[in-house]
Amino acid sequence: MSIARDIRPRQDDASLLATSPNASFHSPSSHSSAFNRTVPVNAKPLKPFATEDIKVLLLENVNQTGREILSQQGYQVEFLKSSLPEDQLIEKIRDVHVIGIRSKTKLTARVLKEAKNLIVIGCFCIGTNQVDLQYAADQGIAVFNSPFSNSRSVAELVIGEMVMLARQLGDRSSEMHAGTWNKVSNGCWEIRGKTIGIIGYGHIGAQLSVLAEAMGMSVIYYDVLNIMSLGTARQMKTLDDLLAEADFITCHVPELAETKGMIGQKQFEKMKKGSYLINASRGTVVDIPALIDAMRSGKVAGAALDVYPNEPAGNGDYFNNDLNAWGADLRSLKNLILTPHIGGSTEEAQKAIGVEVAQALVRYANEGSTLGAVNLPEVVLRSLTMDEPDHARVIYIHKNIPGVLRKVNEIIGDHNVDKQMTDSRGDVAYLMADISNVDAATIKDLYTSLESLPSRIMTRVLY
Ligand SMILES: NC(=O)C1=CN([C@@H]2O[C@H](COP(=O)(O)OP(=O)(O)OC[C@H]3O[C@@H](n4cnc5c(N)ncnc54)[C@H](O)[C@@H]3O)[C@@H](O)[C@H]2O)C=CC1
Numbered sequence: 001m002s003i004a005r006d007i008r009p010r011q012d013d014a015s016l017l018a019t020s021p022n023a024s025f026h027s028p029s030s031h032s033s034a035f036n037r038t039v040p041v042n043a044k045p046l047k048p049f050a051t052e053d054i055k056v057l058l059l060e061n062v063n064q065t066g067r068e069i070l071s072q073q074g075y076q077v078e079f080l081k082s083s084l085p086e087d088q089l090i091e092k093i094r095d096v097h098v099i100g101i102r103s104k105t106k107l108t109a110r111v112l113k114e115a116k117n118l119i120v121i122g123c124f125c126i127g128t129n130q131v132d133l134q135y136a137a138d139q140g141i142a143v144f145n146s147p148f149s150n151s152r153s154v155a156e157l158v159i160g161e162m163v164m165l166a167r168q169l170g171d172r173s174s175e176m177h178a179g180t181w182n183k184v185s186n187g188c189w190e191i192r193g194k195t196i197g198i199i200g201y202g203h204i205g206a207q208l209s210v211l212a213e214a215m216g217m218s219v220i221y222y223d224v225l226n227i228m229s230l231g232t233a234r235q236m237k238t239l240d241d242l243l244a245e246a247d248f249i250t251c252h253v254p255e256l257a258e259t260k261g262m263i264g265q266k267q268f269e270k271m272k273k274g275s276y277l278i279n280a281s282r283g284t285v286v287d288i289p290a291l292i293d294a295m296r297s298g299k300v301a302g303a304a305l306d307v308y309p310n311e312p313a314g315n316g317d318y319f320n321n322d323l324n325a326w327g328a329d330l331r332s333l334k335n336l337i338l339t340p341h342i343g344g345s346t347e348e349a350q351k352a353i354g355v356e357v358a359q360a361l362v363r364y365a366n367e368g369s370t371l372g373a374v375n376l377p378e379v380v381l382r383s384l385t386m387d388e389p390d391h392a393r394v395i396y397i398h399k400n401i402p403g404v405l406r407k408v409n410e411i412i413g414d415h416n417v418d419k420q421m422t423d424s425r426g427d428v429a430y431l432m433a434d435i436s437n438v439d440a441a442t443i444k445d446l447y448t449s450l451e452s453l454p455s456r457i458m459t460r461v462l463y
């Protein structure tokens with residue numbers, strides 16, 4: 001009995017609808033109870049047939065946990081420590097079925113247009129602003145991330161930074177490194193009894209709220225959504241209300257058109273004199289020249305930045321004016337902590353992200369499950385079992401236009417459709433159907449017929 005499967009057959013290679021490899025299957029264990037409920041003990045391992053044909057490109061030093069999960073599937077995994085410039089990225093992405101990135105690699109429409117074999121993108125981080133999600137969806141390319149594996153790491157960093165800024169620890173440490181003993185208490189504070197203003201009360205903001213309260217701080221927050229307050233935290237009606245009341249202001253919003261330059265000259269004017277600003281969200285959220293002015297004028301007593309409008313692709317002495325025009329001005333400021341986008345860079349977070357995203361990639365490549373996808377509707381079917389050897393799973397990603405299901409059901413309706421699920425998100429719909437009693441010729445027919453429909457975005461048949 002053959003238990004293996006397919007990948008989306010490459011445009012140029014119909015022979016991929018071939019036989020099974022012998023690679024062993026490593027059943028993904030998901031964090032999601034919804035997914036766990038769908039995996040029976042005798043689940044039939046659906047997987048792309050010829051797993052050794054699946055090419056994976058991992059950039060930006062994705063954690064070893066993730067690399068291992070993908071390699072154990074038998075996939076061909078290429079691993080690079082840094083990101084790639086666009087022209088090199090385009091060369092590499094042409095060939096791969098799966099790509100794993102972190103926050104630096106820009107998967108724009110221009111890059112994705114060249115990715116003819118790509119079925120799925122894994123963002124081994126929280127943010128997905130570096131990917132053109134809509135373009136990817138329009139091409140039938142699923143995108144997964146890790147929505148909260150590094151939230152605690154970021155929240156802890158911010159707590160540490162508030163203490164560092166309030167005590168001017170960065171400056172004292174630099175002075176000591178230069179041989180200067182400078183024992184001062186002027187302008188140094190406890191954080192107990194101070195007010196933290198959290199902008200964006202999502203996974204990180206809420207986690208930070210709990211930690212800050214435990215440190216004896218009052219917590220206020222501003223969010224576009226009406227969100228339940230944790231502990232004694234209070235939601236502010238407007239951003240200005242928050243700015244006027246907070247001693248420490250910290251940003252935890254995603255990169256969006258609405259959050260670009262969200263903290264600029266006008267907002268600095270609204271802040272209390274001697275307040276502190278922390279940004280560990282995205283570099284576009286804070287207008288850095290305006291921050292430089294606010295620090296020079298003494299309005300802002302200290303700041304910590306982890307993210308920047310332009311960040312280099314890899315490690316090295318790149319943080320200069322060529323990268324960001326104000327680099328030298330920024331570096332000259334006192335009581336300013338600069339870190340190289342390390343908010344989520346802890347062993348705990350990176351290991352957890354590696355596992356979570358790699359498992360999502362395997363589940364998608366092998367079983368078609370979109371659970372947790374950020375740009376496609378979530379569709380999951382319970383796994384096929386070993387008692388269902390002659391079944392195939394049809395995945396049809398299509399334009400969300402009237403009449404498609406009728407056409408699809410005309411094709412698959414002659415067969416025994418055991419189960420079927422479909423959902424849409426915007427202009428794109430995702431259909432999965434398990435069909436019993438099919439042979440190789442039928443599978444090929446199904447594939448060819450679905451591919452010929454004008455609504456088609458991508459067809460895959462797993463068996
Ligand atoms: N420095 C680092 O290494 C890391 C940075 N990040 C960044 O932090 C961001 C936030 O992460 P999470 O808390 O996990 O995201 P989240 O999605 O859980 O929360 C974001 C919150 O911001 C709110 N929001 C969106 N637009 C807003 C606006 N205009 N004004 C006020 N609130 C708004 C949302 O309603 C949501 O509650 C990520 O998008 C990512 O860019 C995340 C992890 C690590």
Ligand SMILES: O=C(O)CCC(=O)C(=O)O
Binds near residue numbers: 102344
């Ligand atoms: O660790 C990284 O590379 C990126 C962290 C981050 O900014 C995120 O998770 O959104």
